Each structure stands twice: as structure tokens, then as C-alpha cells.
Amino acid sequence: MDVLEAAFHPRAIAVAGASETPFSFGYHFVRHLLDYHYPGDIYPVNPAHKVILGLKAYPDLTSIPGPIDYVICCLPASKVLDLLAQCPSRGVKVVHLLTARFSETGRREAADLETKILQEARRLNIRLIGPNCMGIYYPRGGIAQGYDMPQEAGTVGAVFQSGGLSDTLVRYGEVQGLRFSKVISYGNALDLDESDFLRYLAYDDETKVIAAYFEGAKDGRKLLNALASAARAKPVIAIKGGRGTAGIKAAATHTAAIAGSDSMWRTAFKKTGVVQARDMSELVDFLVAFSYLPPIRGKRVAIVGGGGGMSVTAADACEEAGLVVPPLPPEIREELRAKAPEVWDWLGNPVDGSIMGGISLDFQSGPGQIPRMLARSPQFDLIVAEIAEEAPLPEEIWTAIVRMQAEEMINLHGEQLKPLVAVVSDGKFNSDQFQDWRWKLLAEVRARLVAAHIPTYSTVGEAAKAMRRFTDYWQMRAET
Amino acid sequence: MDVLEAAFHPRAIAVAGASETPFSFGYHFVRHLLDYHYPGDIYPVNPAHKVILGLKAYPDLTSIPGPIDYVICCLPASKVLDLLAQCPSRGVKVVHLLTARFSETGRREAADLETKILQEARRLNIRLIGPNCMGIYYPRGGIAQGYDMPQEAGTVGAVFQSGGLSDTLVRYGEVQGLRFSKVISYGNALDLDESDFLRYLAYDDETKVIAAYFEGAKDGRKLLNALASAARAKPVIAIKGGRGTAGIKAAATHTAAIAGSDSMWRTAFKKTGVVQARDMSELVDFLVAFSYLPPIRGKRVAIVGGGGGMSVTAADACEEAGLVVPPLPPEIREELRAKAPEVWDWLGNPVDGSIMGGISLDFQSGPGQIPRMLARSPQFDLIVAEIAEEAPLPEEIWTAIVRMQAEEMINLHGEQLKPLVAVVSDGKFNSDQFQDWRWKLLAEVRARLVAAHIPTYSTVGEAAKAMRRFTDYWQMRAET
Numbered sequence: 011m012d013v014l015e016a017a018f019h020p021r022a023i024a025v026a027g028a029s030e031t032p033f034s035f036g037y038h039f040v041r042h043l044l045d046y047h048y049p050g051d052i053y054p055v056n057p058a059h060k061v062i063l064g065l066k067a068y069p070d071l072t073s074i075p076g077p078i079d080y081v082i083c084c085l086p087a088s089k090v091l092d093l094l095a096q097c098p099s100r101g102v103k104v105v106h107l108l109t110a111r112f113s114e115t116g117r118r119e120a121a122d123l124e125t126k127i128l129q130e131a132r133r134l135n136i137r138l139i140g141p142n143c144m145g146i147y148y149p150r151g152g153i154a155q156g157y158d159m160p161q162e163a164g165t166v167g168a169v170f171q172s173g174g175l176s177d178t179l180v181r182y183g184e185v186q187g188l189r190f191s192k193v194i195s196y197g198n199a200l201d202l203d204e205s206d207f208l209r210y211l212a213y214d215d216e217t218k219v220i221a222a223y224f225e226g227a228k229d230g231r232k233l234l235n236a237l238a239s240a241a242r243a244k245p246v247i248a249i250k251g252g253r254g255t256a257g258i259k260a261a262a263t264h265t266a267a268i269a270g271s272d273s274m275w276r277t278a279f280k281k282t283g284v285v286q287a288r289d290m291s292e293l294v295d296f297l298v299a300f301s302y303l304p305p306i307r308g309k310r311v312a313i314v315g316g317g318g319g320m321s322v323t324a325a326d327a328c329e330e331a332g333l334v335v336p337p338l339p340p341e342i343r344e345e346l347r348a349k350a351p352e353v354w355d356w357l358g359n360p361v362d363g364s365i366m367g368g369i370s371l372d373f374q375s376g377p378g379q380i381p382r383m384l385a386r387s388p389q390f391d392l393i394v395a396e397i398a399e400e401a402p403l404p405e406e407i408w409t410a411i412v413r414m415q416a417e418e419m420i421n422l423h424g425e426q427l428k429p430l431v432a433v434v435s436d437g438k439f440n441s442d443q444f445q446d447w448r449w450k451l452l453a454e455v456r457a458r459l460v461a462a463h464i465p466t467y468s469t470v471g472e473a474a475k476a477m478r479r480f481t482d483y484w485q486m487r488a489e490t
Numbered sequence: 491m492d493v494l495e496a497a498f499h500p501r502a503i504a505v506a507g508a509s510e511t512p513f514s515f516g517y518h519f520v521r522h523l524l525d526y527h528y529p530g531d532i533y534p535v536n537p538a539h540k541v542i543l544g545l546k547a548y549p550d551l552t553s554i555p556g557p558i559d560y561v562i563c564c565l566p567a568s569k570v571l572d573l574l575a576q577c578p579s580r581g582v583k584v585v586h587l588l589t590a591r592f593s594e595t596g597r598r599e600a601a602d603l604e605t606k607i608l609q610e611a612r613r614l615n616i617r618l619i620g621p622n623c624m625g626i627y628y629p630r631g632g633i634a635q636g637y638d639m640p641q642e643a644g645t646v647g648a649v650f651q652s653g654g655l656s657d658t659l660v661r662y663g664e665v666q667g668l669r670f671s672k673v674i675s676y677g678n679a680l681d682l683d684e685s686d687f688l689r690y691l692a693y694d695d696e697t698k699v700i701a702a703y704f705e706g707a708k709d710g711r712k713l714l715n716a717l718a719s720a721a722r723a724k725p726v727i728a729i730k731g732g733r734g735t736a737g738i739k740a741a742a743t744h745t746a747a748i749a750g751s752d753s754m755w756r757t758a759f760k761k762t763g764v765v766q767a768r769d770m771s772e773l774v775d776f777l778v779a780f781s782y783l784p785p786i787r788g789k790r791v792a793i794v795g796g797g798g799g800m801s802v803t804a805a806d807a808c809e810e811a812g813l814v815v816p817p818l819p820p821e822i823r824e825e826l827r828a829k830a831p832e833v834w835d836w837l838g839n840p841v842d843g844s845i846m847g848g849i850s851l852d853f854q855s856g857p858g859q860i861p862r863m864l865a866r867s868p869q870f871d872l873i874v875a876e877i878a879e880e881a882p883l884p885e886e887i888w889t890a891i892v893r894m895q896a897e898e899m900i901n902l903h904g905e906q907l908k909p910l911v912a913v914v915s916d917g918k919f920n921s922d923q924f925q926d927w928r929w930k931l932l933a934e935v936r937a938r939l940v941a942a943h944i945p946t947y948s949t950v951g952e953a954a955k956a957m958r959r960f961t962d963y964w965q966m967r968a969e970t
Contacts, residue, residue, distance in 0.1 A: 033887050115836045157884055158928065172799025174844070177880045181928070182915070225802060251802040254809030259817070260840055264798030288810075289803055289951055318744035319652025322705060322731040323769055329734030330768075337739070356595045360740055364654070400657045404637055407513050435662070436916060448638065448661070471769055 013137045014202075014210045016103040018148050018192060020079035021050050024071055024100070026093050027084035028054030028062045035108055036084040038156075040065065046161060048152030051076060071096035081105045082145060087112060087123060090141075094130050104202075105131070107141035112198060113266035114142055121266075128200050142265060143197025144173030147180060147190065150216070155195065156180075164189020166297055167217030169207040171196060171225045171265050172251065175290060179221060183294050187460040188301060191216035198266050203228040205236035212240035219300045221293060222248040222284075224275075226267025237282040245300045245483060246284045249293055250275040283490070285483055295476040298465045303429050305484040308391030310334045311477070312384040313360035313470075315396035315415060315433075321360035324396065324433075324470040331474035333481075335359055339389040349379070359384075363398060381418065385427035391481070394473055395419050396433040397455060405447050416455035420462045431465045431473050493617045494682075494690045496583040498628050498672060500559035501530050504551055504580070506573050507564035508534030508542045515588055516564040518636075520545065526641060528632030531556060551576035561585045562625060567592060567603060570621075574610050584682075585611070587621035592678060593746035594622055601746075608680050622745060623677025624653030627660060627670065630696070635675065636660075644669020646777055647697030649687040651676060651705045651745050652731065655770060659701060663774050667940040668781060671696035678746050683708040685716035692720035699780045701773060702728040702764075704755075706747025717762040725780045725963060726764045729773055730755040763970070765963055775956040778945045783909050785964040788871030790814045791957070792864035793840035793950075795876035795895060795913075801840035804876065804913075804950040811954035813961075815839055819869040829859070839864075843878060861898065865907035871961070874953055875899045876913040877935055885927050896935035900942045911945045911953050 023043060029036030036056070040063050043052045054062035057069035068074050071081070071093070078100040083093055087109050097105065112124035124141065131138050139145055144155040149163040155173065159180050166188050170176035173195035180190060192214065194207045204224055211217045220240055227233040240246050250272070252261030258269040279286045287293040311333050313324050325335050338346070338359050346354035353365050361380050384390055397415050401408060416432075423430050434456040459466045467473035503523060509516030516536070520543050523532045534542035537549035548554050551561070551573070558580040563573055567589050577585065592604035604621065611618050619625055624635040629643040635653065639660050646668050650656035653675035660670060672694065674687045684704055691697045700720055707713040720726050730752070732741030738749040759766045767773040791813050793804050805815050818826075818839050826834035833845050841860050864870055877895050881888055896912075903910050914936040939946045947953035 032884065038883075115833075117836075156880075158926075170799075172797075172802070174797040174878075174880070175799035175803070178799075181880050223799070249803070251799065251806065253806045254815075256809055256815030256817075256839065257802050257805035259838055260798075260802040260805045260842065263836055263838055263845070264802055264842060289807060289949065291949060291951075317652075317654040318740075319650075319655035319658075319703070319731065322652070322737050322740045322744055323655070323729070325737035325740045326731065326733045327769060329736055335734075335736030337736075353595070356597075356743055358739055358743055359736065362740065362744060365743070398654075400636075400654070400661050403518075404512065446638075469769065469771060471771075 013103055014206070016079045017106070017139065017146060018151055018153075022053065022076055022078045023048065023050060023080045023082065024053040024055050024074060024078045025082045025084065026055045026071070028056045028059075028067060029084070030059060030062055034084070037063070039082050039084060039108070042154040042156070043152065046149065046152040046154045053078065071102070072099045074100055077101045079103050083107050083109055085109055087120065090127050091130055094127065094134060094136060097136050098134055102136055104137045104139060106139040106143075106145035107200075108143065108145060109140070110142035110197070112141050114198060114263060116263065124198070124200060131201060138201035139194070140197045141200060144176060144195035147176070147193040149190065155193070160184050160189055162189050163191060163216070164301075165191055165216065165218035166221055166301060167191045167211040167214060167219070168193040168221040169196065169204055169211065170194065170221075170223040171199070171204065171267065172223055173197065175223050178290055179294070182290065183297065185460075186294055186298050186466065187463065188294065188297055199228050203232075205229065205232045208236040208240045212236075212243040218244055219297060220244060220246045221297055222246060223251055224248065225251045225261035225265050226269050230270070234278055234282065237278065237284055241283040247287055247293055247296045247300065248279060248284050249287050249289065250279075283486060285479055291472070292475070295467060295472050296479055299431070299476045299480040302463045302465050303431075303480065305487070306391055306429055306481050307484045307488055309478070309481050310336050310389065310391045311394050312387075312390040312392070313394045313396070314381050314384065315363060316360065316398055317364040317401075318362050320396060320398065321362045324360050324394070327470040328394065328474045331471070331478045333474055333478055336389060339387055342383050342387060345383060381422055382427070385422055385425070385430075390428065392477060393422070393428050393430045394433065394470065394477075395422075395430055396470065397435075397452070400448070409447065409451055412451055412455055416458050419459060419464060423462060423464050431467065431477065432459045433467050433470050433473050434459065436468045493583055494686070496559045497586070497619065497626060498631055498633075502533065502556055502558045503528065503530060503560045503562060504533040504535050504554060504558045505562045505564065506535045506551070508536045508539075508547060509564070510539060510542055514564070517543070519562050519564060519588070522634040522636070523632065525637075526629065526632040526634045533558065551582070552579045554580055557581045559583050563587050563589055565589055567600065570607050571610055574607065574614060574616060577616050578614055582616055584617045584619060586619040586623070586625035587680075588623065588625060589620070590622035590677070592621050594678060594743060596743065604678070604680060611681060618681035619674070620677045621680060624656060624675035627656070627673040629670065635673070640664050640669055642669050643671060643696070644781075645671055645696065645698035646701055646781060647671045647691040647694060647699070648673040648701040649676065649684055649691065650674065650701075650703040651679070651684065651747065652703055653677065655703050658770055659774070662770065663777065665940075666774055666778050666946065667943065668774065668777055679708050683712075685709065685712045688716040688720045692716075692723040698724055699777060700724060700726045701777055702726060703731055704728065705731045705741035705745050706749050710750070714758055714762065717758065717764055721763040727767055727773055727776045727780065728759060728764050729767050729769065730759075763966060765959055771952070772955070775947060775952050776959055779911070779956045779960040782943045782945050783911075783960065785967070786871055786909055786961050787964045787968055789958070789961050790816050790869065790871045791874050792867075792870040792872070793874045793876070794861050794864065795843060796840065796878055797844040797881075798842050800876060800878065801842045804840050804874065807950040808874065808954045811951070811958045813954055813958060816869060819867055822863050822867060825863060861902055862907070865902055865905070865910075870908065872957060873902070873908050873910045874913065874950065874957075875902075875910055876950065877915075877932070880928070889927065889931055892931055892935055896938050899939060899944060903942060903944050911947065911957065912939045913947050913950050913953050914939065916948045
């Protein structure tokens, strides 16, 4: 879509309502363009200032010397029409209306103004993103929605009706290893809507997986078509926000969304091959799998790394998520009989790490032979490897064991014998425990696993749910 | 039960198989008694040493000068019968068999030895905890299972078949605010079993809530009776580990547990009024609610603190967990109409914090008037208060807002107008982000809320599920 190309690759950007006041969006958005190294010209617009953040400021668009492709509008609602009128003089193609307080307020006069803005934009041939949204985060292009978002780009594209949640997606996703191609927060979807953005990402080469958060649909048929073509092109994982009575009402006051029934959305997702996530945690968990794993259709998991109780609860979690936890196949049992005659008939799947004790066969004691046997076996589709959470051991010993477990996982992952996902508890960190070596150790190995592009989850339950949905997806793709 | 009194309040403890080797249980358990200030006499037993960790060591029990109530046995399986034979000379009442590799190995000779040990203990009138378990954690009495467990005591008692998971319970529970009265890890339950421990905790004044993890039952009828009397006395939250095919097998190789069918356990829990948890995260979440909230039977929640997207997803999570999210009642709408004429008709439940903007009505901007209105209203049973996760704001501003939100929650909680639970994301901390102010800020306010005894969850979904089960429990208690 040409017009969105103009938004992602504008030759120049004007920030209307630019400000020197730190606690204002007019300040933030100018600063983001500077901080993220937007390569084109930046024009702060504010009649009360000559300079904003070191840049020459202009009283209005018409006094700007060059052409402008993209305008970020931080003005109040009452000033938007005036801004639009100035756009044609600079050849503006897209305006991002951060401006809010329109139809979502439920007030007649606000909704009327919104309609008028749409009419005026159409008349002037200007496309709108928003209103009531955070706009674009495009790290490759130097455009950001917030402070501290990664400057490094990735392959996840996102279409989010909520700006707060797109922010959450980027920050929380980052810690689990996600990086983003293009993120669009689109709010009330007055002009350009969810379908336009979906279609754009569907054909965007920088985007390999699409994440979406919808509160409503501007045009049901259009969305259904857009979902179908996007899901044909690449995996699409979506949340429908506003499913019950209170949620639907909240969506209406948030983005003036007309929610439609929950079952209608479910059907639409199912029919188009979109993977539905229930909340932001699930969404990030699923995106991590789709970003880093090769297609897997089988559901037979081998579980390694935990002690007795963890093995039992891990098996329960996997089976209850719909995965299969088969017994060790005969050839592995024979190999174990030769290598570990004391315990070969006691070992099973999950491999209870505590059974091995001093025997040099598992993550805990070095060469990782059992995980490697499982990785080589055609009887398993996937390995779930747990960092044993806790043991009543002193710091130096436990640290060495946990680091070795992580190292073994990374080595095994590197050998590409079998897809592997890791489970490392994130605890519930307390500030005064930041110096506690136990929490810091878990955080350290989690970071290492994430850096090695191993999908890493906090509980086996979360890993199992993600794997269930991931394998379902590839099975569905194989069948259609 | 008199015999368990001897285990929890022994006049003297002997550690058989005590050791100077740091990476051994014989070392750990002597060190724990010292570190946790066990007040009675400690006798390390090892014929190869004269002194262990600064304490006089003895070659065997018979050469110890005084009486011994409790023995912690870290010896290998082959030496247990010999140890038992020495017990009567010192009047030993209870032996904790940390020793493993008995019937759980599936080996005939190991199972036979186990049976022989039981017969011998019965003949000598000695009671056994274990084998294959971590024994007792009793902070008030100076007995611990591991390093770094809190020395501070609390009111949660635990009966855990798995020692790894009882360790996890204590460490992860601690960070969410739990403290423990008495924790028993009991492994193979050769002699004293889950029912004996449950009955003991049911009548234990130091225990207000009971947590349990079972892999099997030694005696189904006995357990049913014990569950029923424990659940009559106080809330009991239990996990059944080993529910599917692989989990049941894993339980057999872990603690030689004969699992029984999942539906049998469900029925037993339901019939006796035990709250069933699915995994360790749920268990801790539920325990936190039962530890800190007064009984609540109603399910009408008011949700405050998040922005638009968070409000929508919070409403979904609460409604899908079976809670009710009613609209704002007329009297609150009237009050808002007077105090906030610009937005009164736009606000709903959840209260979308972003609607307030600069208006001084919510957590984000100071006096917390809306939360207080909700807390005073008889139309709500409970308040779910979220720390708004992220906003595109610089450090100084966002830090002030988040700290104020937490402060408001703590103040409101202190006024005791209405039960309140908090939601603070724990992110997925990475080691190199420990210095990142955003994560550290969330961890800091989480710690403050936990310290104020506010049940604090990581997602609205977790909070909602805990509240659903908590209110179901009190409703059930009211009906029976």
C-alpha cells in the first residue's frame, strides 16, 4: 500500500503540537525521532517556539520550506481541522492523530467532529492513522512510540488497536527475545483501519510473523478478507479484546469499538487460520515459538532437566495441554542398559534428573548424553528442557550446575538435532532480592538462552500451551 | 499426634552420616541446624570424624551421652537397618530417612529392604518419615531443609510428597509473601503417611492454611478421613501430581506412588472441601489469598489502575474466570457527575485510568478518589487494582506515577473499606536488565505491596482465577 510506504519511509516528518515540556506527547515524539535517528528532516510545529529540542520550530505547516510526507499530530481535537487544511501545501500523505477524545467519549459533539475530520481528510486526499493511538514504531526507520524500545529491528509485525498494549508487547516481548519489524497502534481506525494495516504487513518482506490486538472491526467482510490473505502469507496471532459484557463496554469507551460477539470472532479466526491468544502473555509466548522454531507438526515431547516432583508436574502439564509424552523407546532403553546398568530400567520420560545422581548422563552432570539420545530419536518431535528450579545446595555448587544445564541446552540447540524449548522460572522478583544470587542466576541463564534464540518459558504449562498451539498451526497448514 | 511433637520439638537431634564434605546431605543437614539456631543438642554421627562443623562427632548413636528424640539419616540404604538397631539405646522416637533408592527404583531387592526397615521400625517402636524425602522445615524450631529458607515463621503448613517441590513452595512462596509454620516432605510414606501429617497440621495452632502435594495415597479411606477433618478445621489447598499416563508413571518412579485415577482424586477433594490447584504457581497464588484476605463470598469486582487496553483485557480475564464486573452504580455516577463533569458519563468499570488524564481522581494523579468510592460501595465485593505496566514516559515521571499508585493501594488497603488485590507484572527479568529502572521499579513496588500483606499477582488472569477459587471456597463453607 503506497500510502503506508509514505508513513514508514517519509522524506520528512512534522510534529504538530511539538513542545518543550517534558511531560507532553509533543515533546516525546520529537525526542523519539532524534533518539532513534530518523534520517529525514524533522519539523517541530508550534507558533510559540522558535526552537524545540535544538531543532528550528515552525508556526505552521505552510511555513515549512520542504515537502512533508508524514505528520504526527499531538494537537487537541479542536485544532485538527485547521491542521488538515494546511496539509496540501506541503504534500502531506499521512497524518497520525495521537489526538484523542473523539467518538470514544460517547459524546455526540466529539463524534460529529471526528466525522467531519474524516470527510475533510478524504476531500484533501490525506490518509489518517488513529485518532486516539500511538502510531508507528519502526526501528529500521528511526520512528518510535516510546522511550527505551529496542533500536534493533526484528521480524515481528504488529497491528494493535491499543497503544498501551502495543507498548507492552514491545517491552515484554523484547525480554523474551522478540524484535519487531513494524508496529502500528491505530486506535479508533477512523480512516485507515486494521484491514489496511494487516494487508500491508502481509506483503511486507521485513515481517515474518504478525501479532494483532483488535477491539472491534470497522468492516467485518473487509477484515475477514484481510485476515485470510495475511494468514495465507505468514502466521498471524491475534487477541480479541472485549469478549464479555464488561470487556465489550470497556472496548467501546476505549476506542469506540463495535465489538461484535465473541463467537463471531472465534469463527473468523478459525476460518482464516489465525491463531487466537487470550492475553498478552500468551501472545508473546506464541510469537516466540513462531519466531524461533522450525515448523513442527508432531506432538511427542521428551522432557529433561527436572527432579522427581518437577518431572511429575511437567508430564501433567504437557499431557493436559494435549501433547504426548511417550515412554522411552526400546533402542534408548538398550543404550541406557549398557551405559547406566544401575538405573536404566528406572529411567523414563520425563527423565528424572535426580535418578542419575552422580552418573554422568544428564544436564546436571556434564555431557548431556540422555538429552542427546532423545534428540536423535525419531520417536520424539520436540524436547522440553527445564532448568531445575531449586535445590538445597550452597551458592557455588548450584551456580555451577545451573550454568552447565544452560550450556548443555545451548550446545544441544546448536547441533540442530531436534527443536528444543527451555523452561526457566522467572520467580517473582523482589527489589531487595535483586542481589540474591538465586534469582540473579536464573535471570542470567534465561538471558543466555534467549540470546541463543531458544524459546524460553517460565513454566512447563506455558511452554506446553505454546507448543500445542504451534504444532496445531503447522498441522492445520499441512492439511490445507 | 505425640510422635510428631517429638519430631518438631526434639530435645536433641542426631545426624547419621554427618559429613564435612560440602556437597553432601550429611553436611547440609548439620549446617542447617546450626544456621537456623536449633536450640537443642546436635550430634553428628560418623565413625571417621572426631569433629564435624565444629561439633563433637560420634561413631554411632550408642556412644552419644544423652537422649535423642529425632534422627536425620543421610546414610545409604544398606546401613539403615544397623542405624535402627542403635535407636532404642538413646530413646529415639522418629527417624527422618533422607536415604533413597528403595521401592521407587522398581527393583525387587530395594523394595524388600524397604519392607524390612518398616518391620524393624515397628518392632522397635520407632516412627519413620520418608524414606526418599527432605523431612522437616520448621523455622520456629530451628530445623530447615535447605539454605536461604526464611528464618521468619508464618502460618502456612505444608504436606509435600516431593522434597524438590516443597523447596520450591518455600522459596517462591516467600517472594509472594508466604511464611510457613511447618513443612513436611515425606517421600515414599513408608510408615508415617500423608494422612498422619494432615491430621497433625489440622490440629496445629501455628498453622492457619494447609498446602499439600500428593503423588499417591497409602490408604485411600484413611486419607479421605484426614482430608475431611483437615478441611473442616482450616482451608486445605492441594495438588495431585501424576494425573495422566506419563505423570502417573513418573510418580511411580519418583516416590513409588500408586496414583489412583485422576477422577477419584478430584471427587475426593471436592467431597471433602479441599481446593485443588493444578500446579505450583496456582498453589502459591491461592495460598496468598487464603493467607491475607478475609472471607469473601461475593464475586462482584471493581477494576482500577490500568489504561484502555489493560481495562479491556482485565474485564475479559475477570469475566472469563467467573467473576462479575458490574457497571458503576447510580450513586457513584452521580458523585462523578458532580466531581468530574467532563468525563463522568464516559467512565465505567473497569475504570480506564487514561480517561482521567489530568483530572485528580485516580491512582495516577493522587488522592485516589474513585478507588475509594468503589471501596465504599456495597455494590462491589472486591477491588482489583493494577499498576499500569508501561507508558511511553521518561524515568522520573513514570517512577513518580507508579510509586504513587502503589502508595494509594497501600493506603486504601489500610483503611479496610474493602478487600483489595494488586496486579504488578513481574516481566521476564533478564540479568543485564537488572539495572533497568523499569523492571527495578516494578519489583520495588511489588515488594512494598507484598510487605503490606496485599495479595499481589503478576497478571489479572492469575488474580481472577485465585479470586474465583477463593470466593467459591467461602461460598461452599457458608452452605455447608
